[in-house]
Amino acid sequence: IVDYIRPKGPQIEALYELKKTRLEGLEKGLIVAATGVGKTFLAAFDSKSYNKILFLAHREEILNQAARSFSLIKPDAKIGFFTGARKDQECDILFATVQTLGRIEYLNDQFFSKEYFGYIIIDEFHHAVSNNYGNVIEYFKPEFLLGLTATPERLDNQDVFALCDYNLVYEARLKEAINKGWLVPFRYYGVFDDTNYSSVDYRNGKYNEKQLERILSRNERADLILKNYLKYKSLRSLGFCSSRNHAVYMAEYFSNHGVSSCAVISGNGVQTENESESKNKSFIIDRKEAIYKLKKAEINVIFSVDMFNEGLDIPEIDLVMFLRPTESPTVFLQQLGRGLRKQRNKNYLNVLDFIGNYKKANLIPYFLTGDIKDYQKLGTKGYIPDEEEYPEGCFINFDLRTIDLFRHLSKEQQGLFERVTSEYMRIKESREDKPMRLSMYTYMDERLYSAIISRKNMNIFRDYLSFLEKINELNEDEENLIGTKAHEFIKEIENAKMSKLYKMPILLAFYNNGNIKLVINNEDIYRSFKEFYSRGSNAVDMLRDSSTSNYKEWGKEEYISLAKRNPLKFLKQSSSNFFYEQDDKFCLTPALQQYIDNEVFIR
Known part of the structure; x- marks a missing residue:
């Protein structure tokens, strides 16, 4: 059976790009691919020739699924786990939770040396900005590090791309994946919901959870959801809720109206402000049990908050319901992707989205295009994409009252x-x-x-x-500092053209780690260039130009020659009021002398 497992579609394309990026000397890379196209198998194929492999994720279920996939590709490899319960060390492929391996007490030679792993895979890479991931990335020095994600853009705008040195190796977003037949299309219904979100406190980009829970857990709203659900004769559905209590409420309401349902939530049950209040916990089921029963159609709907955003593989899901405000494109596409995996006799996914006057609701039409990188089209005009901007074969239908709501919200911006x-x-x-x-x-x-x-x-x-x-x-x-020569210089640097990075080593030589120099010589320039281009991602411009692609073999003469014919020449031309050359040295204007120890200027 193993002999018949081969890369397919997007995996073949991505493997080619990964091979090419390593030939260019890059040591990190990011794969962005829609949920369901086989990122884990891709990682298994790409890492097959490496002896020691680390697969890092934030949930044990993701690790278990990944271990099964890797075992099919490398059946003779010894599998190990590094989690709260297990601390395996002698193995070929280690599957580790970031919560455990990311702790400083395990990042030392007693457990693993810095060079122990030749290949490191970080799944759901959009989480990697958190501290424990940073600890792992900072400690280990693999031959190659691969980040995998369907949604690199984060709601908090922390820069995921920077962790892979901005090396986006391959990209297959939702629209492309559906267009190429790697995922099923969706039929989306935007249902108008008269819930008044303006009555809920909104702070730091989030609604007050308790207040939100109260206005969403109403029988009138639940009845609207149930009536729309019953239109589509779903056998296996997921409903995404605002809180644990909301998930339990929805599971109870559906079950009491003849639809077998459960809630899968983190922690030990529902939250109450008063422990004496009794809540019906009989609708809460363990995650593994709930998944098993849903696959067998013993239950029809699982309600959850975010436990199924990632690491869920149930191709049989035929309907997804959004039952809470969705403001993050990352979360939206994660949840939509739960139902897009292909399955025999599954032609499409139904999607029910209950839309009220919550913040940024007018962005939903754009999220559905699957392209969440480019927001220039979204202004204050109530923009709704044209039909051809959605993935092929998809059907999108918004209630007319919802379209009016989008326009109203846009005007309020x-x-x-x-x-x-x-x-x-x-x-x-x-x-x-x-x-x-x-x-x-x-x-x-x-x-x-x-x-x-x-x-x-x-x-x-x-x-x-x-x-x-x-x-x-x-x-x-x-x-x-306002209006001074120092302010003028800062503006000059802020507005410098950086289509290529050649100017950066010169500026860094002057900056000198905060001990600013007004004069730099050839030795300063050489050291700065050498250090700057020793970092793989900085060298992209060098690698892509045939005249500099062999930079790793360069010495002082070649770096100085590059500096003189490119950044030094253009800085003297474009910023002659600040940069000049004298006695074979490169200089900054003496007018900046009085500011070189100024903390504001240095910062």
Whole structure:
């Protein structure tokens, strides 16, 4: 049987790109592919020639599923697990939970040396910005690290791509996967829900959970959901709820009206403000038992919060219900993807989405295109994509009242500058610190970033100090820098063209890790170039130009030659008021001397 397992469709394409990226000398890569196209098998195929493999995930069920897949590809490999209950070390392929292996006490030579694993796979890579993942990525030095995800864009805007050195190896998003027949199409019904979300407190991008739970757990709303559910004669459905209590409420309501249902929730049952309040826990079933019964059609609906966003493989699912506000494209596509796996005699997935006047509800038509990278089309015009922008074979139907709601919500959006200011305050509050350029860039809402980046007068990153001045966020030391030569220099760097990265080693040589130099020599330039291009992802420009592709063999002479014919030459031309050459040294204007020890300028 093993001999007949071969890569298919997207796996073949991705394997080719992975081979190519390693030939280019890159040591990390990210695969973005829709749920259901076989990312785990892809990882097994790609890592087959490596002796020691680590597969990292945040749930044991994901590890167990992955172990079964890897065993089919490498049947002779010794499988081990590193979890709360097991601490295997002597094995060929180790499947580890990040909660365990990511702890500092296990990241040492007593357990595994830094070079122990030749190939590391991180599943559901959009989680990798959390601390434990960072600990693993920082500690181990594999020959290659592969990140797998269907949805790299995060609601909190933390930069997932940076963890793979911005090396996106292969991409097959939802639309392409459906168009190529790798997933089934969907029939989506946007049902108008008159729930009044404006009565719920909204803070830091989230609704108050208790208040939200109360307005969603109403018999009137549950009856609307049930009546729509019954139209489609579903045998196996998933319903995504706002909280554990909401999931139990829905399971009880459906069961009491003749639809066999259960709730699968984390923790030890429902939450109550008063322990004396009795809640019916008989509708709560263990995850494994619920999945088994759903596959056998012994129950028809599983209600959950987020336990089935990832790591669920039930191709038989024929209907998905969104029963809570969906503002994150990542969560939306994860939940939609639960039902898109192909299955014999399954021609499509039905999707019921109950849409009220919650924040960003007007983005849902765009989420359904499956392309959540490009938000420029989303403005304040109530944009609804054309039919051809949706995946082929998909049917999308919005209640007319829902379309009116989208337009109304779009008109309520703030002006662009007010939105940027609000976003700054949100990041400041969530990070508990004033966001400077890098933090603002990293955590800024991607749609908002896309909106400002193409507008010269609105792009705050072209003059960040002036933006802080406009919103009264400067301290006294920062105010003293406004309008000075130092401020002019900062703006010059912020607006420098960086189509290639050649200027960065020069600027870093001047910066000198915060000990700013006004004069650098050939030795400084050589060291900075050598260090900068020792990091794989920085060398993409070098690798793609035949004249520099052999840079790993270069010495001082070749790096200095590159510096003189490219970044030094163009910095002198484009920024001659700051950069000049003298006595075979490259210099910054002496007018900056008084600022080189200024903490605000250095930062």
